[in-house]
Amino acid sequence: MKLALIGYGKMGKIIEEIALLRNHEVILKIDISNLGEFTKENLSKADAAIEFTGPHSAYENVKKAISYGVPLVCGSTGWLDRLDEIKKTVVQENGAFLYASNFSIGVNIFFELNKKLATLMAPHPDYEAGIREIHHTQKKDSPSGTAITLAEQILERNSRKKRWVNENSDNVEDLEIISERTDPAPGTHIVKYSSTVDDIEIIHTAHSRKGFALGAVMAAEFLKGKKGNYSMKDVLNL
Ligand SMILES: NC(=O)c1ccc[n+]([C@@H]2O[C@H](COP(=O)([O-])OP(=O)(O)OC[C@H]3O[C@@H](n4cnc5c(N)ncnc54)[C@H](OP(=O)(O)O)[C@@H]3O)[C@@H](O)[C@H]2O)c1
Structure with a gap:
């Protein structure tokens, strides 16, 4: 080609x-x-x-x-x-x-896992959903486009969450995306559901571009x- x-x-x-x-x-x-x-x-x-x-x-x-x-x-x-x-x-x-x-092939499979997990977690209000993304300091946008995609997939499936925010929030209707910038880091995305008794996390880490x-x-x-x-x-x- x-x-x-x-x-x-x-x-x-x-x-x-x-x-x-x-x-x-x-x-x-x-x-x-x-x-x-x-x-x-x-x-x-x-x-x-x-x-x-x-x-x-x-x-x-x-x-x-x-x-x-x-x-x-x-x-x-x-x-x-x-x-x-x-x-x-x-x-x-x-x-x-x-x-x-x-x-990345891995992230696109991760998106499918995220959707499945969001559907499974939707009926369980004891679990608080949150996203964390870690990238190199030269990255110009925040949150990452990948984190926004993950957040939108969760918002479509979890009626308790109304919007994503790129900061800590006490509002239960906010889905937090926490962005960290550190070198070197091609890209890590973590989706976590936390309750008082246990946590469930899925993580994707890119090793290179x-x-x-x-x-x-x-x-x-x-x-x-x-x-x-x-x-x-x-x-x-x-
Ligand atoms: N979708 C994905 O899988 C994925 C993965 C990695 C990165 N990204 C995204 O891809 C973008 C580029 O990332 P990168 O790491 O390659 O950044 P980068 O190293 O800064 O490269 C961007 C290049 O585009 C040039 N440029 C700027 N404005 C331009 C214009 N109007 N026309 C043509 N070229 C122009 C820049 O030139 P100057 O340096 O001279 O300005 C630079 O050489 C970012 O938005 C990043 O978040 C997406």
């Missing part, structure tokens, strides 16, 4: 490594230094593009890439409030788009030749 990378930072570089190992060709790398190359003509030579820039540039990049008609995988976090708008644009423009707050990069390349392979909005559930058949 011919791939274009939008964002050539820590993730972009590892995605390139994994893409080459899987016999793909990286025909375009867009970064802050060569934004002039982000053109329809250049993008249309790629079978798919992969965007990992960050919260402040993702929306504009995604909109542009979709209007250029290239199938797009996006991993930038911190812009979820505009995701629904983008998904509508994808349908209107007959594009192909896959967003994931976390591309390679898992995210592999998932993103697999997503691009999946998206080639497709139309519409997809998720990692589709890629992994979960």
Whole structure:
């Protein structure tokens, strides 16, 4: 496959490594230094593009890439409030788009466990649900996109919780997400249910960024030749 990378930072570089190992060709790398190359003509030579820039540039990049008609995988976090708008644009423009707050295979299985556990715990008010996420200090958004996905999965299943908050809270209707920033830490997410008699915890720990990069390349392979909005559930058949 011919791939274009939008964002050539820590993730972009590892995605390139994994893409080459899987016999793909990286025909375009867009970064802050060569934004002039982000053109329809250049993008249309790629079978798919992969965007990992960050919260402040993702929306504009995604909109542009979709209007250029290239199938797009996006991993930038911190812009979820505009995701629904983008998904509508994808349908209107007959594009192909896959967003994931976390591309690792392990986290996507962890999401399924989280949903199952949330359903099992919903009838048990003695257990207080909470989320903790630990990332490196360079991470620009807080809480992590993965923690927000975990929280939303719990909110959909537990009627006692009405909203997530990114701080300690005494309000039983708040689902706490506690964010810690420390180095080095590619990413740990903990979902915990605590009662006076016992606790139940599920934990996912990323050891490196390679898992995210592999998932993103697999997503691009999946998206080639497709139309519409997809998720990692589709890629992994979960
Ligand atoms: N979904 C997942 O599985 C997953 C996994 C890991 C990370 N992420 C997310 O992916 C994003 C990138 O992470 P990272 O660790 O690779 O960050 P990073 O090392 O800061 O890389 C981002 C790169 O994008 C460049 N950039 C900034 N604005 C741009 C623009 N408008 N157009 C093109 N390139 C631009 C940056 O250039 P400058 O440095 O010159 O600004 C930088 O090289 C973050 O939002 C992070 O949270 C997601």
